Amino acid sequence: MSRRLTANLVVGLILFSFYATSYSALLQQRSEVSLTSSSSSGIWNLPPVALLALAGEFKGLMADYLTLEVGAQLGTELVRNPAGGFRVVRKHYDWPGIHRLFVASQTLDPSFAQTYIVAQGWLPWKPADMVAKTQEILKIATKNRDWDWQPAHAMGFNAYYFLKQPGEAGKIFLEAAKTPNAPPFLTILGARLAQKGGETEAAIIIMKSMLADKNSEEPGYTDMIERLLALEGVLVIEQAANSYEKARGRKPSSLTELTASGLLAALPPNPYNLDYCLDTAGVIYFDKPDCQASIPDRSSR
Amino acid sequence: MPVRNIWFLALATCTEGIRHRALWAIVCLAVLLTMANLGVTTLYTWDLGKVSVEFGLSSVAFTGLLLVFFLGMKILADDLERSRIFMLLSRPVSIWQYLTGKFLGLVMILLLATIILGLSAALSMHYVLWQYPAYVPPNFSWVTYIMALACQWLSLVVVLAVSVLCFSFASQPFVALLLAVSTYLVGQNMELLRRVVTENAHAGALTGQENLVLALSWIFPNLSLFDKKYAAAYGMAFSGQEFMLLCLYGISYSALLIYFATLLFRRKELA
Amino acid sequence: MTVPALEITGLSKGFGSGRKKNQVLTNLSLTITQGEVFGFLGPNGAGKSTTIKLLLHFLKPDSGSLRILGKTVGQEEFRHRIGYLSEFPFFYDHLTARETLRLSGRLSGMERQALDQRIPILLERMTLTEAADRRVGGFSKGMKQRLGMANALIHDPEVLIFDEPMSGLDPVGRHQIKGLIAELKQEGKTIFFSSHILSDIEALCDRIGVINKGVLLYSGGLRDFLVAGCGLEESFVRVIEEANHACA
Numbered sequence: 001m002s003r004r005l006t007a008n009l010v011v012g013l014i015l016f017s018f019y020a021t022s023y024s025a026l027l028q029q030r031s032e033v034s035l036t037s038s039s040s041s042g043i044w045n046l047p048p049v050a051l052l053a054l055a056g057e058f059k060g061l062m063a064d065y066l067t068l069e070v071g072a073q074l075g076t077e078l079v080r081n082p083a084g085g086f087r088v089v090r091k092h093y094d095w096p097g098i099h100r101l102f103v104a105s106q107t108l109d110p111s112f113a114q115t116y117i118v119a120q121g122w123l124p125w126k127p128a129d130m131v132a133k134t135q136e137i138l139k140i141a142t143k144n145r146d147w148d149w150q151p152a153h154a155m156g157f158n159a160y161y162f163l164k165q166p167g168e169a170g171k172i173f174l175e176a177a178k179t180p181n182a183p184p185f186l187t188i189l190g191a192r193l194a195q196k197g198g199e200t201e202a203a204i205i206i207m208k209s210m211l212a213d214k215n216s217e218e219p220g221y222t223d224m225i226e227r228l229l230a231l232e233g234v235l236v237i238e239q240a241a242n243s244y245e246k247a248r249g250r251k252p253s254s255l256t257e258l259t260a261s262g263l264l265a266a267l268p269p270n271p272y273n274l275d276y277c278l279d280t281a282g283v284i285y286f287d288k289p290d291c292q293a294s295i296p297d298r299s300s301r
Numbered sequence: 302m303p304v305r306n307i308w309f310l311a312l313a314t315c316t317e318g319i320r321h322r323a324l325w326a327i328v329c330l331a332v333l334l335t336m337a338n339l340g341v342t343t344l345y346t347w348d349l350g351k352v353s354v355e356f357g358l359s360s361v362a363f364t365g366l367l368l369v370f371f372l373g374m375k376i377l378a379d380d381l382e383r384s385r386i387f388m389l390l391s392r393p394v395s396i397w398q399y400l401t402g403k404f405l406g407l408v409m410i411l412l413l414a415t416i417i418l419g420l421s422a423a424l425s426m427h428y429v430l431w432q433y434p435a436y437v438p439p440n441f442s443w444v445t446y447i448m449a450l451a452c453q454w455l456s457l458v459v460v461l462a463v464s465v466l467c468f469s470f471a472s473q474p475f476v477a478l479l480l481a482v483s484t485y486l487v488g489q490n491m492e493l494l495r496r497v498v499t500e501n502a503h504a505g506a507l508t509g510q511e512n513l514v515l516a517l518s519w520i521f522p523n524l525s526l527f528d529k530k531y532a533a534a535y536g537m538a539f540s541g542q543e544f545m546l547l548c549l550y551g552i553s554y555s556a557l558l559i560y561f562a563t564l565l566f567r568r569k570e571l572a
Numbered sequence: 573m574t575v576p577a578l579e580i581t582g583l584s585k586g587f588g589s590g591r592k593k594n595q596v597l598t599n600l601s602l603t604i605t606q607g608e609v610f611g612f613l614g615p616n617g618a619g620k621s622t623t624i625k626l627l628l629h630f631l632k633p634d635s636g637s638l639r640i641l642g643k644t645v646g647q648e649e650f651r652h653r654i655g656y657l658s659e660f661p662f663f664y665d666h667l668t669a670r671e672t673l674r675l676s677g678r679l680s681g682m683e684r685q686a687l688d689q690r691i692p693i694l695l696e697r698m699t700l701t702e703a704a705d706r707r708v709g710g711f712s713k714g715m716k717q718r719l720g721m722a723n724a725l726i727h728d729p730e731v732l733i734f735d736e737p738m739s740g741l742d743p744v745g746r747h748q749i750k751g752l753i754a755e756l757k758q759e760g761k762t763i764f765f766s767s768h769i770l771s772d773i774e775a776l777c778d779r780i781g782v783i784n785k786g787v788l789l790y791s792g793g794l795r796d797f798l799v800a801g802c803g804l805e806e807s808f809v810r811v812i813e814e815a816n817h818a819c820a
Contacts, residue, residue: 049497056489057362057456060355068344111535115349147439181439205388313664320666320707348726384662388723389657391628392679393649449813475640570587571630 042069044104045097055108063109070101070118095128106140113148116141120154124162131162140260142176149186152176156223160193167197174206184220191227196283200235226271233268237276237284240264251282306394307402314376314406315413323372324410331418333365338425342433349436351534353429357422358449358530364418365411365457366485373407374464386571397563404465404559408458408513415454417428419447440536448531448544455551456527460485462555462562463522469562469569488524491517522554575642577731577762578604578627583636585622585786597786600636604764604779606730609757611777611794612766615812618784620766621659624735627764628656631684640731652680655729659736661720665709669700669719672708673726687726694722697752708711721752729818732756734765738772750775770804782808782817 043051044066055062074093078086102123105115116137123134135158141151153176160169173190176182187210192201207228214221237255240263244252252258255278256268267276270286277291278284285291310432318324342349380386380403389399423446430437464481471477487494498514527547532539581647584591584598597619614620625631627638628644635799643650648781663672670691679688695701698718703711711719717737724732737753738746753763753776767773773780773794780797782790789811799807 049493052493053490056486057524057530058359060351060530060534061359064341064345064355065353109531111531112351114345115345306679309675313667315676316671317664317666379638384658384660386677387628387630387656388661389661389679390630391654392652392676393651393681394679438613570632571625 003233042101044069044101046104048104048107051104051107059108060112063105063112064227066101066105066108067112067114067118070105070115072100073098073101074118074122093128095123095130098128099123099130099133102137106137110140110144110269113141113150115146116151116154120158124158131158142243147180149176149182152179152184153163156190156193166193167199170194170197171199171202171206174203174210178210184223187220187224188227191231193287195231195234200231200238204231204235207231221268228271229271233276234284234286236268237278241278241282241284252278254278302393303395303398307405309400310389310394310399311405311409314403315409318372318376318410319413321372321376322410323375324368326558327364327367327372328414331360331414332421334360334364335421335425337420339428342429344547347434347436348438350426350430350438350441352560353426354441354446354534355530357419357426358446358453358533360422361415361450362456362530363452365415365453366460368414369407369409369457369464371459372410372479373461374468374474374481376407377403377465377468377556378477382474388435390571395472396567397560400465400469400563400566401559404462404555407461411461413455415450419450426534438534438536440538442486442536444546445536445539446533449529449541452527452529452544452547455547456524459488459522459524459527459551459558461553462558464487466558466562466565469566481532484521485524487517488522489528490525491521491523492525494518523550527551574606575605576639577606577608578610578764579600579639580623580627581637581639583623583626584634585619585626585631586634595786597626597633598760600783600786602781602788602791604622604762606641606743606762607760608778609753609763609776610765611773611780612764612783613767613768613770613780613808614766615774616804617785618783620783621735623783624656624764624766626732627733628654651738652727653729654731654733655724655727657717657720657724657732657734657737659739661716661723663708663716663719663723666707667712668705668707669722670704672719673722676723677726682727688726690726694725698722705777707783712740713740714742717741717745717749721749725756729761731762731764734763736767737765738767738769746772770808774804782811784812787815 009235012070043054044060044127046054047097052059077089077091079089081087082225087100102115102119105112109115118138121135123130123137135155138151138155138158141148142155153174156172156176159165159172163169170190170193173186174194177186179192187207188290191207194200194206207224211221211224211228214224216222231300237258240258242253243263244258244261248261251259255276258264259266270276272287274287275291276284276286277288278290279291304470306494335357338353341356342353345352380389385519386399392401423443426446430441463484464477467477467480467484468474471480495514498511507554529539531537580600580602583597583599584595586595589596600619601624605766612620612623625644626633627640628651638645641648641653656697667675673691673694674687677690678684682690692701692704695704698721700715700718700722703715708716708719717740721737724734734753737749739750753765756763759775763776769790777794778792779792780794781788782797794804797807798804798812799810802810
C-alpha cells in the first residue's frame with residue numbers, strides 16, 4: 001500500500017473517530033434530558049401573532065406538523081429491555097405544554113379536525129382534567145367548521161358529563177342540530193337535556209326555529225314534532241306548578257293536586273302516550289314511568 | 302416592434318430557463334415532494350383530504366419561491382455580471398423592453414412549473430381523496446383548487462416583480478435577494494400586521510399607527526390575499542369576483558413594479 | 573458631405589465621487605469617417621473599452637457628446653445600424669448558435685425569411701456550421717468569438733464596433749478574424765476596433781487613435797504616427813512613455 005494511501009486512510013480514520021465520538025456523546029446527552037422539557041421548548045410556545053408571522057403562507061402545513069408533534073408527545077414510550085424486546089414506560093405528560101400545542105395548532109388552522117378531536121380525546125379526562133380549556137378549543141372549532149356538528153356535540157357532551165350542566169348541554173346540542181346534515185338524535189337529545197336542566201322554554205324556541213326550516217318529508221321530522229309537543233306539555237305544567245308555588249308557598253306534591261287546584265284545567269296530551277311525572281324533587285318529566293325522586297340538577301339556572 | 306422585442310426576449314429567457322439544469326432539479330424535487338403527499342396523509346386520522354390538498358399546494362408554493370429567488374435572480378444577475386446584457390442592449394432594444402421581456406420569460410417559466418407541480422399535486426390528491434372518501438371536505442371542488450393554484454402562481458409573479466425591482470437598484474445580486482426575501486416576508490404578514498394594529502391596544506411601537514400600517518399595506522404587496530390554500534383545503538366558498546379582483550391586483554401591482562424597475566435600471570451603470 | 577460614422581466630442585467620464593473619483597476619460601474627441609477602419613490603441617486600462625461602452629450607451633458620459641451616423645447617442649436610435657462585438661462575448665449558455673443568431677436578428681428587426689437565408693451564410697463564413705445546433709455553453713473561446721462576430725454581422729450593419737476582437741484567440745483564430753475584417757473593409761463597412769496587438773493594427777487600419785490614461789494622445793494616419801526609423805511598437809511605446817513623463 002502506498003504511503004499516500006496509508007496517510008489518507010489514517011487521516012480519514014482519525015476524522016471519522018472524532019465525528020463518531022462527538023455525535024454519540026451528543027446523542028447520549030440528549031437521551032438523558034427529561035421528558036418534561038420536550039414540550040416546553042418549541043415554536044408552539046411562541047405568542048399567537050409570532051406563530052402566525054413565522055408560518056407565513058404555510059400555516060396549514062405548520063398546523064399539520066404541530067398535530068403530529070402532539071401525537072408524538074401523547075404516544076407511548078417504549079424502552080428497550082436488556083434481555084430483549086420492549087417495555088412500556090409510564091409516561092409523564094406535560095399537560096400545559098400539550099395544551100399549548102393544541103392551541104398553537106388551532107391558531108394556525110382553526111378548522112383542522114384532528115386538533116379538536118385529539119384534544120377532546122385527552123384534555124377533559126383525568127389526569128389532564130382541563131375541561132374548560134377543552135371547551136374553548138371546541139368552541140373555536142365549532143365556529144370555524146360550520147359544516148361539522150361534531151365539535152358542538154363534543155362540547156355538549158363535556159357540559160353534561162364533566163360540568164354537570166344538562167341544561168347547557170341541551171342548548172349546545174340543539175344548536176349543533178342546526179348544522180347541515182346533523183343527525184336527528186341531536187335535536188331529541190338536546191331537547192331532553194335542556195328540559196332536564198330547566199331550559200324547557202329555550203329548548204322549545206330553538207326547536208320551533210329548526211322546524212320552520214324543515215319540511216315534513218325529512219327524516220326525524222315526526223320525532224321532532226313529538227318532542228316539541230312533549231316539551232310544550234311540560235312547559236304548561238311547569239308554569240302551572242310555578243303559579244302554585246307562588247300562591248301556596250310550596251311546590252305541588254302531585255299532578256293531581258295541581259289540576260285540582262284549578263291552576264291547570266287538564267294535563268296536556270303526551271305524544272308518547274305516557275303519564276307526565278312530577279317527582280318529589282319537583283322536576284317534571286314527559287317519559288319517566290317509575291316517577292321516583294330524580295337527582296335534579298338545575299345548576300344551569 | 303416593442304411588443305415583438307418583448308416577445309422574443311421572453312421566449313429566449315423562457316428557453317434558457319427551461320434548459321437550465323437547476324430548474325429541472327427543483328421541479329423533480331417538488332414532484333417527489335408531492336408524491337410524498339401519499340405517505341404524509343397516512344400519518345393523520347382525520348381531515349386527510351385537507352392535509353393532502355394543503356401539502357400539495359404548499360409544495361407548489363415552496364418550489365415557486367425557490368425558482369424565483371434562485372433561478373430567477375441568477376438569470377437576471379448573470380446577464381449583468383457576465384455582460385450578456387450587452388448582446389441585447391447593443392440591439393434596438395430599450396431598457397423597458399429588456400426588463401419586461403425578461404420578466405415575462407420568467408413568468409412563463411413559473412407558469413410551466415406551477416402547471417407541472419399542480420398536476421403532480423392533483424394526482425396525489427386525487428388518489429388520497431379516492432382512497433379516503435369519508436375525509437373529503439364536504440364542499441371540496443377541483444375548480445376551487447385550480448383557482449387556488451392560479452392565485453399561488455399570481456403570488457409568485459408578484460414576488461418575481463419585487464425581485465426584478467430589487468435587482469434594478471441593488472448594487473449586488475445578494476443584496477437584491479435579501480431585499481426580495483424581506484419584502485416577501487412582510488407581504489405574507491401584511492394582513493396580520495394590519496389586524497394587530499387595528500384590533501390590539503398593546504401593539505408595542507405600532508400602537509395607534511394605523512395610518513402608517515395602511516400606507517405600508519399599499520407599498521408592500523399584500524401576498525396573504527393570494528393564499529387560498531385554506532379555501533381549497535376545506536372547500537370554502539371563493540367567488541369568481543374575488544378571483545378576478547386578485548388577478549387585477551396582481552397584474553397591476555406587478556406592472557407598476559416593472560415600471561419603477563425600468564426607471565431605476567436606466568440610471569444604473571451597466572459596465 | 574457624408575455624415576461621419578462616429579463623432580465623439582469632448583467626452584469625459586469618471587467613476588466614483590469626491591476624492592475616490594477615478595477619471596477614466598478626459599476631453600476625448602474623435603471623428604471616424606464612413607468606410608474607414610480605425611484602430612483604437614492604448615495600454616491596459618487606458619479607457620478603450622469605456623469609450624466603446626459610452627458609444628453604445630451602456631454608460632452615460634459626465635460631459636461631451638457622441639454621434640453615430642449623425643444620430644445622438646442616448647437620444648436617437650442608431651443600434652440597428654451598428655454591430656458590436658464585446659471583448660468577452662457572453663451568450664445564453666443554453667441557446668444554440670442558431671437560436672442566438674435568430675434572437676439577435678429578430679431584435680434587430682429582421683424578418684424570419686431573411687434570417688433563414690442569412691444565418692447559414694454567416695455560420696459558414698465563421699466555420700460554425702457543424703456547431704450550429706450545439707448549445708453555446710459548450711463552445712470554446714474561439715468559437716464564441718466567431719459567434720460574436722456572426723452576431724455583430726447578422727443584420728448587415730454599416731458600422732462595426734469591436735472591442736479587442738482578437739483577444740484570447742490562437743493564431744488560426746486571429747488570422748481568420750483579420751481576414752474577415754479585411755473583407756468587411758472591402759465591403760465598405762466602417763470598422764472601429766480597439767486593440768493592444770499592434771501587428772493587427774498595422775495590418776488593417778487606415779487611421780489610428782492612441783489613448784493613455786483617458787487622454788487621446790494621437791488621432792490620424794498610421795504612417796504619420798510612426799517615428800522615423802521605428803516600427804509601430806516602438807513609436808507607440810515612445811509616445812506612451814513621453815505622456816507618462818509629462819504627467820509625472
